[in-house]
Amino acid sequence: MSTVSKIRIRKELIGTVKSAKMDKTIVVEAQRRVLHPLFEKVVIRKNKFTAHDESNATKEGDLVRIRQSRPLSKTKRWVLIETLRENKLHPDRMDFDTKVEKKADASAKASKTKKTKKKSAGKKK
DSSP states (O other): OOOOOOOOOOOEEEEEEEEOOSTTEEEEEEEEEEEOTTTOOEEEEEEEEEEEOTTOOOOTTOEEEEEEOSOOSSSOOEEEEEEEEOOTTSGGGSOHHHHHHHHHHHHHHHHHHHHHHHHHHHOOO
């Protein structure tokens, strides 16, 4: 008799990291485009998957590839394969100068909006 090995084809998905707050676990949101059966309009369907991230390297907003695996916990059935694109705007990845500039820009915008509100509040007819 010959031994026949089963070839397992595992699903792979590409999605964005929505949460990386847990230890060695990320929540990935995958989107797919589907034609609505009645209205025949393209609709975006979203699914969330919890995936295992051994190195805790990913942050929120990263584009990642995940692969289906054996159950690792109650909800984890996916494993992180690779990070395709990092989110450069995540606070942990920004250098100090960029953080200071963003805070200064935000405070300048806030002060401008306060001034315009005060001027418009005084001009009632």
